[in-house]
Amino acid sequence: MTTHPEAAEAFAQDAERTAWHDQALWFVRAKRDQVTRAIPEWEALRTLASGIKAHTLSRLDEYLEQFERNALANGVVVHWAADADEHNRIVLGILRDRGATRLVKSKSMLTEECHLNPYLEAHGITVVDSDLGERIVQLGREAPSHIVMPAIHKRKAEVGALFAEHFGTSPDEDDPGRLADAARGPLRSALFGADAALTGVNFGVAETGGIVVCTNEGNADLGVHLAPIHIACMGIEKLVPRVADLGVFLRLLARSATGQPITAYSSHVVTPRAPGQLHFVIVDNGRSEHLGRPEFREALACIRCGACLNTCPVYRRSGGHSYGSTIPGPIGAILSPGVDLAKHASLPFASTLCGSCGDVCPVKIDIPQQLYRWRQMVGRAGLLPAKKRLTMTLLGGVFGSRAWYEWCGRMARVALRVVPGWLARRTAWGRERELPVAPKESFREWYQRSGRG
Ligand code: SF4
Numbered sequence: 299m300t301t302h303p304e305a306a307e308a309f310a311q312d313a314e315r316t317a318w319h320d321q322a323l324w325f326v327r328a329k330r331d332q333v334t335r336a337i338p339e340w341e342a343l344r345t346l347a348s349g350i351k352a353h354t355l356s357r358l359d360e361y362l363e364q365f366e367r368n369a370l371a372n373g374v375v376v377h378w379a380a381d382a383d384e385h386n387r388i389v390l391g392i393l394r395d396r397g398a399t400r401l402v403k404s405k406s407m408l409t410e411e412c413h414l415n416p417y418l419e420a421h422g423i424t425v426v427d428s429d430l431g432e433r434i435v436q437l438g439r440e441a442p443s444h445i446v447m448p449a450i451h452k453r454k455a456e457v458g459a460l461f462a463e464h465f466g467t468s469p470d471e472d473d474p475g476r477l478a479d480a481a482r483g484p485l486r487s488a489l490f491g492a493d494a495a496l497t498g499v500n501f502g503v504a505e506t507g508g509i510v511v512c513t514n515e516g517n518a519d520l521g522v523h524l525a526p527i528h529i530a531c532m533g534i535e536k537l538v539p540r541v542a543d544l545g546v547f548l549r550l551l552a553r554s555a556t557g558q559p560i561t562a563y564s565s566h567v568v569t570p571r572a573p574g575q576l577h578f579v580i581v582d583n584g585r586s587e588h589l590g591r592p593e594f595r596e597a598l599a600c601i602r603c604g605a606c607l608n609t610c611p612v613y614r615r616s617g618g619h620s621y622g623s624t625i626p627g628p629i630g631a632i633l634s635p636g637v638d639l640a641k642h643a644s645l646p647f648a649s650t651l652c653g654s655c656g657d658v659c660p661v662k663i664d665i666p667q668q669l670y671r672w673r674q675m676v677g678r679a680g681l682l683p684a685k686k687r688l689t690m691t692l693l694g695g696v697f698g699s700r701a702w703y704e705w706c707g708r709m710a711r712v713a714l715r716v717v718p719g720w721l722a723r724r725t726a727w728g729r730e731r732e733l734p735v736a737p738k739e740s741f742r743e744w745y746q747r748s749g750r751g
Pocket residue numbers: 554599600601602603604605606607629655658659660661662663
């Protein structure tokens with residue numbers, strides 16, 4: 299099993315890609331900062347959103363039942379899926395019942411989590427992802443590396459090569475506008491020929507039994523308006539109680555995600571479009587278990603804006619695939635251990651704990667605190683790598699004993715004077731650092747000598 303540090307090291311071998319990935323995401327982070335500063339009530343909105351989510355999660359059972367009641371009254375067919383397998387079986391069942399074999403799908407991290415595409419393809423369904431970034435990773439047979447910009451790890455030239463193979467464009471074509479044009483034709487045919495359209499859900503509204511889908515390309519809207527069947531797949535945590543709450547969340551979402559004032563298309567789907575069908579598949583897949591852990595529950599408030607990924611220095615320099623989970627970055631590092639602690643034991647350590655993720659989160663999830671708690675869980679479960687366990691034990695001994703601490707301080711000051719700089723630079727830690735000049739005495743010695751102690 300590849301750990302995050304191993305995968306991150308492989309990603310960082312390509313220094314040029316790492317630098318460009320870092321800068322591209324920092325650009326989005328900077329745009330986010332600009333638009334949020336233009337809103338004087340930004341912090342009040344974050345507090346409100348955090349409160350709404352905490353309230354909703356504390357009564358999730360009631361709101362889910364209210365949502366189902368209203369959706370049924372609107373003529374929607376509601377399905378409940380306990381896990382990924384059941385979700386996939388339900389979607390396939392809906393398609394088979396209506397003889398549908400061609401599905402267009404807008405971006406949905408939930409269906410990525412359930413590995414829906416390979417499942418449907420294995421059962422004879424043709425799936426075309428209609429979001430351009432998703433289409434790129436689908437053609438490359440890769441997983442998305444970012445929850446908002448799925449193909450952010452790919453260079454223009456790589457996309458050009460992919461499109462040359464699939465759409466017959468020139469292998470040298472790397473102009474984003476012309477590449478997008480090349481993808482448009484085949485996508486349009488897929489949209490017009492689809493038997494069914496599947497979308498994710500940004501928000502489910504308990505009060506109306508409707509859902510909200512946000513896209514910038516209009517691909518979800520085109521899909522559901524052309525196909526006779528609309529299947530919307532939603533995690534149980536996506537609910538908000540009232541339509542009025544959307545006024546808070548829609549303002550936060552686009553600004554946090556891409557630095558836009560509003561997502562280009564925010565569609566509220568409530569009833570089936572006659573004579574078509576509308577299905578909601580409501581999925582648990584481990585979320586109830588997460589809800590049952592009070593100290594980790596707040597992670598379910600996530601609205602998948604991606605801001606914590608864009609700001610994270612570790613994510614920016616290690617790429618999304620290095621996390622080995624559907625949701626990468628800081629939010630993935632606190633959700634994935636709840637699904638499989640042993641498999642994702644390295645993720646809570648994929649952070650400098652600088653706190654930037656918590657600062658930008660529009661729903662105020664205290665991600666650094668959650669990372670810290672998961673680290674403790676990993677330690678208690680005996681899942682720390684041997685080297686880290688040994689280091690922690692040694693450091694615990696040093697910090698737990700004044701005599702040891704002072705002796706080690708003396709040794710470190712001597713080492714700083716006698717160990718040549720080139721030796722330190724041979725280690726991963728020392729490669730990027732200038733060693734400090736060793737002080738003659740410790741702070742405590744100085745404090746006592748200067749008569750302050
Ligand atoms: S944890 Fe917060 S910042 Fe990160 S994706 Fe979720 S809502 Fe956005």
